[in-house]
Amino acid sequence: MPNPFPFPGRWLAPLGLLVLGLSPVRAAGPYLADFDGLALLPPPPALHGAEDTADRNEAFAIYSARTPEEMATVRAEHKVTLAAFAAAIGPVYEEGKFPKLEKLIAEVYAEIGQVTDRDKDYWKRPRPNVEDPARFSHPGEPEKTPGYPSAHSTRGTAFALILAEVFPERRDAILQKGREIGWVRVEAGVHTPLDIYAGRVLGQAMARAFLHNTAFLQDLAAVNAEVSAAERESP
Numbered sequence: 001m002p003n004p005f006p007f008p009g010r011w012l013a014p015l016g017l018l019v020l021g022l023s024p025v026r027a028a029g030p031y032l033a034d035f036d037g038l039a040l041l042p043p044p045p046a047l048h049g050a051e052d053t054a055d056r057n058e059a060f061a062i063y064s065a066r067t068p069e070e071m072a073t074v075r076a077e078h079k080v081t082l083a084a085f086a087a088a089i090g091p092v093y094e095e096g097k098f099p100k101l102e103k104l105i106a107e108v109y110a111e112i113g114q115v116t117d118r119d120k121d122y123w124k125r126p127r128p129n130v131e132d133p134a135r136f137s138h139p140g141e142p143e144k145t146p147g148y149p150s151a152h153s154t155r156g157t158a159f160a161l162i163l164a165e166v167f168p169e170r171r172d173a174i175l176q177k178g179r180e181i182g183w184v185r186v187e188a189g190v191h192t193p194l195d196i197y198a199g200r201v202l203g204q205a206m207a208r209a210f211l212h213n214t215a216f217l218q219d220l221a222a223v224n225a226e227v228s229a230a231e232r233e234s235p
Helices: 009-019 048-066 068-076 082-089 099-123 152-168 167-185 193-210 214-233
Strands: none
Touching: 009 082, 048 152, 068 167, 082 099, 082 152, 082 167, 099 152, 099 193, 099 214, 152 167, 152 193, 152 214, 167 193
16 A cells, blocks of 8 residues: 655654754644644535435444454444554554653544544534434443544544554554544444544544644654664564
């Protein structure tokens, strides 16, 4: 798959730190204070119109065919975290091993949430389990935010594209995991496919914006140096 983000890989991180005179990762943010998700996405289909009904029927078919293994993933990944990508990254990843990376992803998580919360509140598209609870039973309290765009899908996509810059040799597995993070939300009955597709568009746009931000690239270079150092120390 072509790389839409042609930035220097991890092997250039130490050089970048020296040339730019960079300090250790700050992850202070915000990196994307002016990002406008509303200008990027089309409106969702009109509620109960033909397109909306077809989307919800497709969601129900996917929801009805879910497996116990898929539901286990849904429960384990109720919140998108760096740990969700552990298997995709491979054995080099251990929770707590890369504090600079964890700090960077935490800031990205927060900034994406600000964008998706604003977009959701603007469009107010009901989730399938809220609009049609008779078909889409969901354990626990319904999630309070509307469905469009999916924050899980947005974060999964953006996290994956950023992590692929840090672990380029695991790019394909990481990108696939990013897609799955959104899709399992359809299997859970809390999103429709259109919610997920909108999240992928938004996540890719946000990842591109992060990876063109000078402060973010500074912090990413420090993360890459951290990962490279850990890999050199590994037996």
